[in-house]
Amino acid sequence: MTDVLDRIAAYKREDVAARKAATSQDAIETLAQAASAPRGFRAALDRTVEDTGRPALIAEIKKASPSKGLIRPDFDPPALAKAYEAGGASCLSVLTDGPSFQGDDAYLGQARAATALPCLRKDFLVDPWQVAESRALGADCILIILAMIDDRLAAELLAEAERFGMDALIETHDEAEMARACALGGDLVGINNRSLRTFEVDLETTERLAMLSPVRALLVAESGIFTPDDVARVSAAHAQAILVGESLMRQADVEEATRKLLAA
Numbered sequence: 001m002t003d004v005l006d007r008i009a010a011y012k013r014e015d016v017a018a019r020k021a022a023t024s025q026d027a028i029e030t031l032a033q034a035a036s037a038p039r040g041f042r043a044a045l046d047r048t049v050e051d052t053g054r055p056a057l058i059a060e061i062k063k064a065s066p067s068k069g070l071i072r073p074d075f076d077p078p079a080l081a082k083a084y085e086a087g088g089a090s091c092l093s094v095l096t097d098g099p100s101f102q103g104d105d106a107y108l109g110q111a112r113a114a115t116a117l118p119c120l121r122k123d124f125l126v127d128p129w130q131v132a133e134s135r136a137l138g139a140d141c142i143l144i145i146l147a148m149i150d151d152r153l154a155a156e157l158l159a160e161a162e163r164f165g166m167d168a169l170i171e172t173h174d175e176a177e178m179a180r181a182c183a184l185g186g187d188l189v190g191i192n193n194r195s196l197r198t199f200e201v202d203l204e205t206t207e208r209l210a211m212l213s214p215v216r217a218l219l220v221a222e223s224g225i226f227t228p229d230d231v232a233r234v235s236a237a238h239a240q241a242i243l244v245g246e247s248l249m250r251q252a253d254v255e256e257a258t259r260k261l262l263a264a
């Protein structure tokens with residue numbers, strides 16, 4: 001039976017085929033090389049952890065999602081990016097997928113230009129061509145969702161990210177994916193508390209998988225984080241960073257909400 005992730009993978013493959021037909025590998029490489037230099041994404045997370053002793057925040061710019069529908073009708077990526085930065089975020093995550101998240105490629109550059117923060121392109125990568133495209137759009141980090149791709153493609157995406165001087169967040173959701181992340185050898189590993197197939201969210205996922213993560217990797221707890229108690233809970237499980245979207249996107253004063261979340 002197909003689920004949301006299968007549907008996203010199917011339309012991404014079609015979309016990427018059309019994009020590749022319009023822009024060759026050589027052309028996208030040229031655009032990627034011309035983009036402004038990558039801002040160290042993992043380095044920014046490391047700095048926050050060292051300087052503050054609390055988990056670093058990757059704050060997500062997300063208008064809508066398959067599980068929640070429209071989250072933030074009043075959606076202004078540069079203003080949101082500035083509010084997150086002022087509230088204490090270390091990095092941004094910007095949804096660029098249109099069909100499921102009402103994202104747009106342009107939001108990435110707009111958010112990045114409005115702040116000094118490193119930016120993750122939050123999208124669904126099914127082809128190495130998209131890594132060069134992400135860099136051309138200004139991304140400092142890409143997302144590798146292990147639930148969606150095999151190890152060979154994951155390794156190719158990781159190698160491409162390294163070639164362009166970008167970081168890569170390797171996302172896991174269960175023990176088997178964490179074992180695959182360990183074998184891949186990345187240094188930034190996410191545990192998504194949300195199943196991208198059933199949408200069930202449980203912070204216990206971080207507690208269960210954290211101890212299995214690669215020793216040298218910085219660990220990011222993703223999804224379902226709403227309160228300072230949630231931050232304390234995943235921090236106690238040894239997450240050094242958190243990725244938060246919905247709970248902050250629903251607030252009228254995003255800067256103040258960000259500050260309060262991090263005051264745990």
Ligand SMILES: O=C(O)c1ccccc1NCC(=O)[C@H](O)[C@H](O)COP(=O)(O)O
Pocket residue numbers: 004005060062065066067068192194196199222223224225243244245246247
């Ligand atoms: O959020 C969804 O509904 C979703 C559905 C299918 C694939 C991915 C999805 N979300 C991506 C994410 O992992 C979250 O946007 C991110 O971790 C932030 O989560 P939250 O704080 O719960 O908004």
